[in-house]
Amino acid sequence: MGNCLGFQSAGSNLSASPSTSGKASSYAKGGRFSASSSSASQGQLSFGASEDTCIDGEILPTSNLKAFSFGDLKSATGNFRNSTVLGQGGFGTVYKGFVDEKTLAPTKFGSGMIVAIKKLNPESIQGFQEWQSEVNFLGRLCHPNLVKLLGYCWEDQELLLVYEFMQRGSLENHLFGRVSTIEPLSWDIRLKIAIDAAKGLAFLHSPDVKVIYRDFKASNILLDGHYNAKISDFGIAKAGPSGGDSHVTTRIIGTHGYAAPEYVATGHLYVKSDVYGFGVVLLELLTGLRALDMKRAGKHNLVDWARPLLPYKSKLNLLMDARIEGQYSSKAASLAANLTLRCLESDPKRRPPMKEVEEVLDRIVAIQGKSKPLSKSISSTPRQHHHHHHGHGREHGHGHQNESQSSHHRSPLHPSQQH
Numbered sequence: 001m002g003n004c005l006g007f008q009s010a011g012s013n014l015s016a017s018p019s020t021s022g023k024a025s026s027y028a029k030g031g032r033f034s035a036s037s038s039s040a041s042q043g044q045l046s047f048g049a050s051e052d053t054c055i056d057g058e059i060l061p062t063s064n065l066k067a068f069s070f071g072d073l074k075s076a077t078g079n080f081r082n083s084t085v086l087g088q089g090g091f092g093t094v095y096k097g098f099v100d101e102k103t104l105a106p107t108k109f110g111s112g113m114i115v116a117i118k119k120l121n122p123e124s125i126q127g128f129q130e131w132q133s134e135v136n137f138l139g140r141l142c143h144p145n146l147v148k149l150l151g152y153c154w155e156d157q158e159l160l161l162v163y164e165f166m167q168r169g170s171l172e173n174h175l176f177g178r179v180s181t182i183e184p185l186s187w188d189i190r191l192k193i194a195i196d197a198a199k200g201l202a203f204l205h206s207p208d209v210k211v212i213y214r215d216f217k218a219s220n221i222l223l224d225g226h227y228n229a230k231i232s233d234f235g236i237a238k239a240g241p242s243g244g245d246s247h248v249t250t251r252i253i254g255t256h257g258y259a260a261p262e263y264v265a266t267g268h269l270y271v272k273s274d275v276y277g278f279g280v281v282l283l284e285l286l287t288g289l290r291a292l293d294m295k296r297a298g299k300h301n302l303v304d305w306a307r308p309l310l311p312y313k314s315k316l317n318l319l320m321d322a323r324i325e326g327q328y329s330s331k332a333a334s335l336a337a338n339l340t341l342r343c344l345e346s347d348p349k350r351r352p353p354m355k356e357v358e359e360v361l362d363r364i365v366a367i368q369g370k371s372k373p374l375s376k377s378i379s380s381t382p383r384q385h386h387h388h389h390h391g392h393g394r395e396h397g398h399g400h401q402n403e404s405q406s407s408h409h410r411s412p413l414h415p416s417q418q419h
Contacts, residue, residue, distance in 0.1 A: 057143035066151030130235030145200030166222035196229035210240035216277030257291030279343025288321030329371030
């Protein structure tokens with residue numbers, strides 16, 4: 001089926017290949033993957049690794065995903081009723097569903113544990129490959145800052161995925177959603193989200209895992225009820241380089257504004273290409289502005305506009321989101337700006353590894369705790385934020401109704417490239 005379907009790591013072998021019949025059991029240890037429409041054989045399993053067992057992240061020896069029948073998921077969503085739609089995007093539509101917390105069997109609609117059920121759009125060109133990539137990676141990778149995949153369905157032409165429900169939806173929606181319905185994220189919460197996301201990426205980049213996420217952006221960071229952040233959507237994740245190689249070469253696909261310049265220019269994908277995407281999101285957290293906004297006069301591309309300002313403390317008032325004025329110390333904001341600049345280095349070798357990013361963010365939190373916030377008078381003329389509230393077009397805003405007019409679409413950045 002192409003790339004994204006398996007990877008080898010130092011400690012284990014995660015690989016998946018589709019069954020042409022679509023009728024077999026779920027993962028076999030170290031073997032082939034094929035999906036089944038039957039869930040009967042899965043009934044006694046305990047689904048979903050407890051987060052207590054993978055606090056630091058781990059590769060599960062075998063997948064314990066539940067194989068749902070299409071009938072199960074029709075029942076869980078009340079026949080995919082429109083009132084349960086959480087979001088829509090390139091893959092398809094995400095619905096709210098209800099299952100038993102222990103067995104994951106469908107329950108009476110409106111009772112039981114809420115889950116998010118992603119249903120493939122039959123017209124999606126990359127749909128099967130993205131579906132299988134999600135099963136391959138999230139079926140075996142366990143970490144508190146990766147969204148938990150609970151199960152899947154492959155029945156005839158129907159492809160679905162079942163995830164834990166993330167109550168507060170996407171970071172994108174909180175930063176750029178309708179101001180009247182969402183309270184602005186505080187500085188402290190923004191730092192917490194950045195640290196959580198950094199931990200998730202650092203785990204993916206660790207020697208035993210070696211996964212390049214490839215699509216790090218605000219719409220793919222989901223928040224639970226306590227603002228714990230988790231990375232979602234592994235549809236275009238890629239096995240990292242092996243055998244001493246510094247990069248992998250692949251078809252260029254991703255999201256404009258977040259994709260690293262070396263990847264866009266050459267198709268060479270480095271582990272540190274993800275670090276660039278993280279830098280863009282960190283810049284969005286600092287400024288409250290979208291990575292790309294064609295309606296923003298003079299600064300359509302956030303990185304191009306902000307990069308010359310990031311090294312200077314005296315320019316902080318031009319950069320920082322006016323909605324968090326008075327909440328951060330000058331030192332903390334300056335360190336965050338410097339870290340952002342390092343993540344956005346044009347040369348991937350000059351970008352810090354994600355483990356170091358995580359450590360610097362932890363230091364910023366510690367400094368913030370000891371420092372006094374800046375006075376609200378830091379800027380004599382409050383900077384105006386021109387947010388265009390498009391919502392998110394990707395299907396992962398689990399806590400929100402469909403808002404499909406997003407400026408962030410995953411698309412080939414250079415369609416002539418091949419996998």
